[in-house]
Amino acid sequence: MESMPTANSTLSLKPIPWGIDGSKVLLLGVAGIAALAIVGLLFTIVWMSLRTGVPGQPSPYTLSNYASLLTDPYSYRVMVTTLIFSAVTIAVSVPLGFVFAWLIERTDLPYKALAMSLLSIGVLFPTFLKAMGWVFLCHPRIGVINIFLMQLFGLTSAPLNIATLGGIGFVQGLTLAPLAYVMISAALRGMNPALVEAASVHGVNKWRTLVRVELPLVWPALLSAIIWMFTVAIAAFDVPGVIGMANNIFTFSTAIYFMINPNEGLPRYGLSGAYGTIMVGLSLILMIPYFVALKQSHRYQIISGKSYQSRPVELSRWWMLGWGLLGTYFLLAFVLPLLAIFWVSLLPYVQIPSRQALAAASFERYSAIAFDSALLQAALNTLLLMVVVPTLIVVMSSAISWIVTRSRLRWRVALDAIAFLPHPVPNLLFALAIAYFALLVSNVVPLYGTIFVLMAVYVICWISFGTRILNNSMIQVHRELEEAAQVGGVSTFRILYKVIVPLIRPGLVYAWIWTSLSAYRELTMAVFLASPKSQVLSTYIWGQWHGGGLGDAAAIAVIMMTVMSPLVTSFWIYARRQQHVASSAA
């Protein structure tokens, strides 16, 4: 401005192509690798379904796997089993979730915070441990409750049997009730209370209001919860794996596991691929009605800045019934199974609690397993996953979420959709695909059976979780906060770690801890991939369990939960505080 402009003053400028700089290339690269891995693994499933034999062997492209799937009555049995199992799961989890959501969101139930905390913390405890607990409680031969009832009434056969299709559906339903609660309560919270108040003002009683106003309004959310539960049930491995497999009850997921780990013969990768392709298709098709229902439910929700509190339904003395229900649930879903595991871990063999049994109880198993070097290795592997996996997820999800919420790339919507894919698609399929891939390249890169394969698949599958959290966090950061730094001359990378990262730190920490805890409790993917040298705690327990070492499995389970409790509790306190901060800021 001090000098007169000259004709060639602009010619010295280097043209910069469309504002791309090094940091943006890096972000795109990181996000691209993640997206490529997700899509690549899904294609691997389809690809392996079109081939026969062992990975790496030359094979013609063939539909023979689908032919044998369609002609085998076993596949129909698996399909029917999966459907019934899913139906029972939904029938148990959704009504429970709805009642809990209604009690907590709509009534004056005392100690709501306690109920919410227990429900949320319950989600984090490993499902396969609860399933083990239920075997100890209600197995026809070793179930403590069965033995107790038989002795009490002089019965000759066990009255309860958890090792049935209904039984595993019931246990799965119990473990999924908190998830149903979370989904439904969000819908109830978003519903305009004035709609309910309008009914009561005009003389409609509580019950009719519930049936004629509240339920129809909540129905889309309820339907989306049901569909989601269905996809979760199809993918579920823990409960069918722990209780069903030993009793010849196979759902899709355990059938695939059995094909890869048969008692005799070679693994049938081709056939498992065909099963997997069907599961992928089914879960993706289910997403259509899921999103339609979800959209419908959002239409019914109020969007208002002010918190609009309705007068809660007064339970008066009925609160005892509410807490009775909640209490029974916690007893069945957590307390009894966990107590059963603890009890079994103390005994040389399974027996019902009695004076003699108590005399035989000891901590002998615990001191014995303390010197197990394989267990130590599994613990170290678990610890490694708990640190590395969440860190990678947070980094990759940040890159993806930044591109999705901040850039104007045309492909950002596709990127978001790809990052979401591992959410509905059963995770065990990603494990199956990566196992196949690792076997394919095992001559070049000896990845198969290493802890890195587990690491990779955990990261790929849970990026969907990381991006959900971080998309949400980043949307809340006003675009102008970033632009102000840009105008101030700050580079993209610096903006990312000096402005955005501090502002979304709660989301980052939340995603990190959650995925770390998930890595701790994860069984499904691990059993597909763990080799003797890449055992983790969950697969070690799984091995003990199916090898007949029920007592040892129980003892390690107790140790696992003891270690986990303080982690989960601190996580819960952190999450609550962040939520509190978030709501006060809004």
Next chain:
Amino acid sequence: MLGRDLYMIGIHSLRKTFKTGAEAVRAVDDVDLQVSEKEFFVLLGLSGSGKTTLLRCVAGLERPEAGEIFLGEQMVSSAERGIFITPEDRAIGMVFQSYAVWPHMTVFENVAFPLTDGKRRLPRSKVRERVMGALEMVQLSGLADRPVPFLSGGQQQRVALARALAVEPKVLLMDEPLSNLDARLREEVRDEIRSLAKKLSITVFYVTHDQVEAMALADRIAVMSAGKILQIGAPKDLYHFPLNRKVGEFLGSMNEFEGTLQSDGCVKTDLGVVSCTVPNGTAKEVIVAIRPEDVSLSRESSGLSNEFPAQLVSQLFLGDMTLCYLSANGKKLRGKTAGLDQQFEPGSSIYVRFPTEKLKIFPR
């Protein structure tokens, strides 16, 4: 670009289109304008007129698809030549509508951040002095160590201003900086911004939808609508001599009458024949317009031209003036009288007169 004057901002044939689904909205449509050095330039327009997009193009936050932008002698954007300087490399300061102060930093850190982490970095020893100087200017030096979420809206706005000034920009861009403040504070901050800009002799490019704010601040105003600049000029010129009806209406309310141009140069309206100065080449069908405060009201006829009998329908006392709703020959019109010194009874018959020099003629 040869022969350009000392322009601080030069915008040539600029175009920017947004695609929303199948629709393409031309937010900036072939805009040309120049802002002189040390000028306070205000871009005035309704929301959706493209004014913010134009400002963001100058900042480098949007990339135009055609045209050129100069900051001083530097070409910062030229779609034709493939030149695009990113915002961090343009020597600008900017105040955002949402303030955009970083909530995880203190007042001091907010102002210092571009100086410690940006392209226009200062040696560490100089940062403090510069930041405190900027805070001094906006009277916030006492609150330097306060985290910004603990500040009021007006104070956050000052932080944003201090941050933009601290980099000593060639050009200060402001995007509706006052729209989130309450009315009283808005006037106070508005006047401060104007005097600060003049004291520091910086070039300001300011966007607003509020015509009073625009007139109070600007050396020159550009009125923008549907992506195009309708008129550029000093506030007084724009107010009194709008080139078209839209600009006239935008800067203040007007009484408008449809009429037909007669051969004698007068305009025949529903009110009667109005004599006025009609520019050459005006079409036959015209609109005659006059601002309410230019209508003179009296109880008695003055005998001058352009005077018509009218009825006072109602009036609104607004403190500093009284707004009169009138009816003349079945046409509604508005007039203004200062304070309490001229009072009429509702329903009374009075005379309205349109001084010739205050009449505006637009093609219909």
